[in-house]
Amino acid sequence: MPRKRIPVVAGWFTEDGPDEEFRLLGTRCPLCSSVFFPRQDGFCRNPGCTGGEPVEVPLSRRGTVWSYTDGRYRPPAPYPCDPDMPWEPYTLVAVELAAERMVVLGQAAPGVGVADLAVGMTVEVVPGVLGTESGDGTDDGTVWTTWHWRPVDTGLRDGAR
Amino acid sequence: MSGDVAVLGAGMHPWGKWGRSFVEYGRVAARNALADAGIDWPDVQSVVGADTVRGGYPGYVAGATFAQALGWQGARVTSVYAACASGAQAVNTARAQILAGMADVVLVVGADAAPKGFFAPAGGERPNDPDWLRFRVLGATNPTYFALYARRRMAVHGDTPEDFALVKVKNAAAGALNRNARYRAPVSAEQVAASAVVADPLRLLDICATSDGGAALVLSSMEFARRHGAADPVRIRAVSTVTPTYPKAVLDLPDIATDSAVAVEPATASFRASIARAAYEEAGIGPSDLSLAEVYDLSTALELEWYEDIGLCPAGGGAALVREGATALGGRIPVNPSGGLASFGEAVPAQAIAQVCELTWQLRGTAGDRQVPGARAGITANQGLFGHGSAVVAVR
Ligand SMILES: [Zn+2]
Numbered sequence: 304m305p306r307k308r309i310p311v312v313a314g315w316f317t318e319d320g321p322d323e324e325f326r327l328l329g330t331r332c333p334l335c336s337s338v339f340f341p342r343q344d345g346f347c348r349n350p351g352c353t354g355g356e357p358v359e360v361p362l363s364r365r366g367t368v369w370s371y372t373d374g375r376y377r378p379p380a381p382y383p384c385d386p387d388m389p390w391e392p393y394t395l396v397a398v399e400l401a402a403e404r405m406v407v408l409g410q411a412a413p414g415v416g417v418a419d420l421a422v423g424m425t426v427e428v429v430p431g432v433l434g435t436e437s438g439d440g441t442d443d444g445t446v447w448t449t450w451h452w453r454p455v456d457t458g459l460r461d462g463a464r
Numbered sequence: 465m466s467g468d469v470a471v472l473g474a475g476m477h478p479w480g481k482w483g484r485s486f487v488e489y490g491r492v493a494a495r496n497a498l499a500d501a502g503i504d505w506p507d508v509q510s511v512v513g514a515d516t517v518r519g520g521y522p523g524y525v526a527g528a529t530f531a532q533a534l535g536w537q538g539a540r541v542t543s544v545y546a547a548c549a550s551g552a553q554a555v556n557t558a559r560a561q562i563l564a565g566m567a568d569v570v571l572v573v574g575a576d577a578a579p580k581g582f583f584a585p586a587g588g589e590r591p592n593d594p595d596w597l598r599f600r601v602l603g604a605t606n607p608t609y610f611a612l613y614a615r616r617r618m619a620v621h622g623d624t625p626e627d628f629a630l631v632k633v634k635n636a637a638a639g640a641l642n643r644n645a646r647y648r649a650p651v652s653a654e655q656v657a658a659s660a661v662v663a664d665p666l667r668l669l670d671i672c673a674t675s676d677g678g679a680a681l682v683l684s685s686m687e688f689a690r691r692h693g694a695a696d697p698v699r700i701r702a703v704s705t706v707t708p709t710y711p712k713a714v715l716d717l718p719d720i721a722t723d724s725a726v727a728v729e730p731a732t733a734s735f736r737a738s739i740a741r742a743a744y745e746e747a748g749i750g751p752s753d754l755s756l757a758e759v760y761d762l763s764t765a766l767e768l769e770w771y772e773d774i775g776l777c778p779a780g781g782g783a784a785l786v787r788e789g790a791t792a793l794g795g796r797i798p799v800n801p802s803g804g805l806a807s808f809g810e811a812v813p814a815q816a817i818a819q820v821c822e823l824t825w826q827l828r829g830t831a832g833d834r835q836v837p838g839a840r841a842g843i844t845a846n847q848g849l850f851g852h853g854s855a856v857v858a859v860r
Pocket residue numbers: 332333334335336337347348349352353354355
């Protein structure tokens with residue numbers, strides 16, 4: 304059986320459709336328009352707002368880099384990575400979304416390192432894989448899907464294989 | 465000042481990796497603080513413990529744990545948890561009890577036996593816990609957040625890794641003079657540059673270690689201090705425990721995103737700056753009145769940010785201060801004369817208390833080789849996970 308593709312957290316991003324329609328999913332307060340990511344269901348956190356039931360809203364696909372770094376050492380559980388495999392550093396990017404006026408953290412797409420990034424650079428959100436979990440014999444296990452930030456117009460789209 | 469409480473005693477268990485229980489560290493620190501104060505444990509009317517979450521039940525109920533270890537004597541008891549700000553909230557709780565007339569003399573204790581390496585979230589599947597989620601979804605350790613701030617400073621203010629290294633060099637030099645510090649060897653800029661990158665641009669020697677350790681204070685009313693023969697004690701004049709204001713526009717541990725500013729304009733000052741401002745307002749002093757400061761140098765770059773947030777210089781001026789030596793021992797405004805977290809490492813519930821211990825010794829003029837001459841006023845600054853402000857102003 305093929306590996307099951309399961310979002311690392313349900314409801315934080317779109318699961319179907321072509322890559323170019325992939326979006327992070329937040330919530331928006333119908334009363335004050337405040338946006339929340341990760342999604343804030345049930346209430347609005349704006350202290351001046353009496354609130355309403357927040358509705359799901361896709362976030363902007365593109366933003367600019369607020370800052371970035373990488374993780375050179377293996378992080379502790381519950382980060383899904385196989386301790387028997389060599390450690391592959393990951394890159395983290397904090398991205399400013401102009402329309403939402405917020406900063407959203409995420410891993411960079413595979414092959415994107417700190418040398419490929421700069422504060423202020425434009426990036427876009429793309430679907431990605433966080434890790435895989437081996438199956439128990441009855442299936443081939445699980446692929447944890449997530450979101451990645453990838454620089455726009457740098458040639459990395461083709462170079463990052 | 466009717467709002468003052470007296471610091472009668474301060475004590476620590478030396479920081480390190482000792483492999484023993486946090487209870488032992490806290491008990492030693494408490495005994496040292498009681499001896500320093502000249503107070504017998506049975507005369508303490510209230511004990512406030514800063515909690516650790518790594519010790520099971522005894523860690524979650526630290527006040528009672530330390531009271532039991534010292535010997536049950538019937539005192540009022542409180543346990544507080546506010547992550548890295550736990551110690552400041554313990555000090556604040558003790559102060560509130562004293563000012564409310566609930567107790568004349570209170571023992572404040574914090575101690576921890578920290579794990580090696582990265583701090584990790586509590587175990588189990590915890591999809592509703594933001595701290596668990598940032599590790600699970602992003603592998604975002606504490607140093608990766610410090611590195612995001614550091615890289616941002618480089619882009620916005622022009623700081624360099626060499627500026628960051630100067631902070632380590634400065635704090636290591638001070639820590640070498642402190643018998644309670646874990647690391648007591650001077651460190652050179654070359655050593656910082658030669659250490660491994662943990663999270664670009666920060667290296668191993670830019671980031672504070674985890675440690676074991678304990679710290680304790682004996683606080684009392686000014687009236688009790690007078691009766692006890694302490695006519696001119698170090699006084700705690702302000703404790704800031706503020707939360708952020710919405711929308712919080714700076715990405716903070718353990719958040720995956722900031723609040724959106726579409727509905728409400730963010731405050732002009734950052735949350736970290738508001739922590740110190742609240743303490744200054746309560747104390748009725750300002751940055752120019754300070755003789756020294758103890759700030760939470762989780763990373764070298766973060767210490768530079770604190771210079772700006774506690775008002776020692778304008779935004780972006782931090783690196784210039786460390787370059788000119790203003791914040792070193794012997795400089796215009798020494799910061800972290802204790803050696804800071806760079807020399808101590810993190811023993812989470814103890815550290816904010818340890819900062820007040822250092823203010824106490826400095827303001828008494830008993831800090832030995834690391835004494836700031838004529839110290840009259842000092843501030844501590846710290847920030848606890850999930851929006852816990854923490855600053856203490858002490859004066860003499
Ligand atoms: Zn609202």
